[in-house]
Amino acid sequence: MSMDTNTDTDVDSGYADGFGHVSRTVGTIFRYVLLAATLFGLVVLTILLIYVLNDAIQPTTADSGWLLTFFVTFVLPTIIVGSYLYWRNVDAFKFGATVVGLFVVALMFASGFAMIFIDIVPPLMWFAYSIAIAVPTALVIGIERFDRRVPFLTRLGMTAGLFYFSLFGLPGPVGSELGISQVIPSIATFVQEFPLVFTDWLMITLTLGLAVAVIVERYAVQIGEERTKLVAGGLALGAVIVAAFIGPQIGIDPLPATVLASVAVVPIGAYVVGSAITRPQDRIGLLLTAVIFGGVLLGAFVVEFAGFAGPQSWVDWQFLTSPHSGTAEDAGLYQAIGGSILLMVTVVVLSFPLGVGAAIYLEEYAPDNRFTRIIDVNISNLAGVPSVVYGLLGLGIFVTYLGQPPGTVLIGGATLSLLILPIIIISAREAIRSVPNEMRQASYGMGATRGQTVRNVVLPRAFPGILTGTILALGRAIGETAPLIMIGAPNVVFSLPTELSSKVSAMPLQVYAWASYFASEPFYQKAVPAGVVVLVVVLLAMNSIAILLRNRYQREN
Incomplete structure (x- = not known):
């Protein structure tokens, strides 16, 4: 005791x-x-x-009437309504704030898409290659549904052959290397040379707008509106078409208006309608959305009518749409923004399939032996290597060894891909590892093979985590300067790149040039802060998307 x-x-x-x-x-x-x-x-x-x-x-440079107007029409109502919703229904408050944030972020990315179609990729080329990809895709799906007993290697060879013919024709690049002239043009070439040419906005509608309409249709099915899926898809496509006619009435050309509707307006509108149907208790949160947007529009109308002068901001339309200049007052970030967009597209194309493929192999297929453990350690170590080392690696491999021209879109994208590839592999492996093993065993118990289990069970559940890690990795890549400097990317360009072999700059590189080669008090006080704000806003937008995906994934689990 x-x-x-x-x-x-x-x-x-x-x-x-x-x-x-x-x-x-x-x-x-x-x-x-x-x-x-x-x-x-x-x-x-x-x-x-x-x-x-x-x-x-420079908010203090605005007239007192301008500040008072927006305080009364925007700030005060937002605080009152937001406080009320937060006190009564936190979920409704989050819903309303999420709609505002999603629309702003989607509008930013839609503007980037519009820039691509206006100055970089001709809509006709986009239309032609979209058809060249859609035709073999439809044929492969049709063959798969017609006969599921086709062997894997036969399907693989048939798919590769169809895509090769559709994109390059016969004999294509292989024939040109062997000295054989082109016999049959590719579908992409045929479409571009066809005499019947649609208007630019119509080609975007038939490709991007139609794809968005299909996504909206599937979203309607997911929220339980099976009967109205065709109506939802038709309304989405109709909204994109209507935008081409409404845009010129408010000062936006039909092409960018169509892109903005396809990328921002229609998807966010579908999300709002779907959430209002599935979450009726949170509909009141749209009041916050209405107060924010309504307050901004009302305030803009009042200050325009009263003639109040706003802040003398350096982040304005002129700064976002102008090229570089030797004077801080006229300097712009347009070419750097376009270069960053092209670099990120190249990085996604190069790093995402390779990184996710490596993660799938290491988690689902690779044996647990000394060799794979060495690979695991090396991948973890590579994720912490300074970015300047990857710049030296890109310079040594792509420029010196392979003899490629320095500072191009392809070389810059490949170097940045090397930088974020370990991060994508690690995040994708964590997402795949988080899938319960019981789901794999249940799939095997139903007679599925390992490949079918990975494709139909593991990847759909791990995809949100994979996408979140990829977006965060792209957020790191878009802010890097050292790798681009090492591969010889120019600090300043005066035209947007139009192909992979074109010279390219980027937003962080442009800001670095303003702070070093053009170092002066006007640039330090005007151009550099404005460039930093634009870059930080883009980074926050990308990170916010990653956070939303993660939260939604956790909520679904």
């Missing part, structure tokens, strides 16, 4: 085998020290961003 009492006393006093003396006071102090360090970092970062934002936006 005495021994039991002593044991209880030891435990109550905070002693445990293997841990020594356990003190709640020390744990509490440690927790608050971590909290203080986190708050200190956030405060310092916020002060720095406010300082840069003040130099770029």
Whole structure:
């Protein structure tokens, strides 16, 4: 009895085998020290961003009437309605705020798409290659549905042959290397040379708009509206067509209006309608959305009518659509924005299939032996290598060894792909590893092969995590400067690249050039802060998409 009492006393006093003396006071102090360090970092970062934002936006230069107008029409109503919703229904508040954020972010990316179709990729070329990809895809799907007993190698060879003929014709690049002239043109070439040419906006509607309409139709099925799926798809396609006629009435050409509707307006509208149907208790959150957008529009109308002058911001339409200039007042970021977009497209095409494929092999197929463990360690180490090392690697492999011209879109995208490839592999492996093993065993129990299990069970459940990791990796790549400097990318370009072999610059490289080669007080106070704000906004937009995907994935689980 005495021994039991002593044991209880030891435990109550905070002693445990293997841990020594356990003190709640020390744990509490440690927790608050971590909290203080986190708050200190956030405060310092916020002060720095406010300082840069003040130099770029200059809100104090606006008329007092302008500030008062937007405070009354936008700030005050948003605070009142937001506080009410947050107090009564937090989910409704989050829904309304999410709609606003999604629309703003989608509008940003839609503007990037519009830039591509206006100045980089001709709509006719986009239309031709879209058809050249759609035709063999439809044939492969049709063959698969007609006879599922076709052997895998036969399907693979048939798919490769169809895509090769559709994109390159016969004999194509292989024949040109052998000195054989072209006999049959590719479908892409045939479409581009066909005498009947649609208008630019109509070609975008028949490709991008139609794809969005199909996505909206499938979304209607997912939310339980099987009967109205055709209506939803038709309304989505009709909205894209109507945008081509409404756009010119508000100062937007039909082509960018069609792109904006396809990428931003229609998808966000479908999300709002679908969420309102499936979450009726959160519909009141749209009141916050209406107050924010309505307040901005009302404030803009009032200040325009009253003649109040706004802030003398350096982040304006002229800055976003102008090329580089030797004077800070006329300097713009347009070519750098276009270069960043092309680099990110190249990075996605090169790194996403390779990274996800490597992750699938290492998690689902590779044996657990010394060789794979060495690969695991090396991938983890490569994820922490400084970016300048990858710049040297790209210079050595692509420029020096392979003899490619430096500073092009292809070389820049390949170098940045090497940079983020370990990150994509690690994040994709974690997403695949998070799929419960019981789901794999259930699939095997139903008679599925390993390939079918990976394709139909593992990847659909792991895809949100894979996509989240990829977006975060792209966020790192878009802000890198050292790799681009090492491969010889020009600091300043005066025209957008139109092909993979064109010279390219990027937003961080342009800001670096303003802060170094054009170092002067006007550039430090005007162009550099404005460029930093644009770059930070793009990074936050990409990270916000990753956060939304992660939260939705966790909520579904």
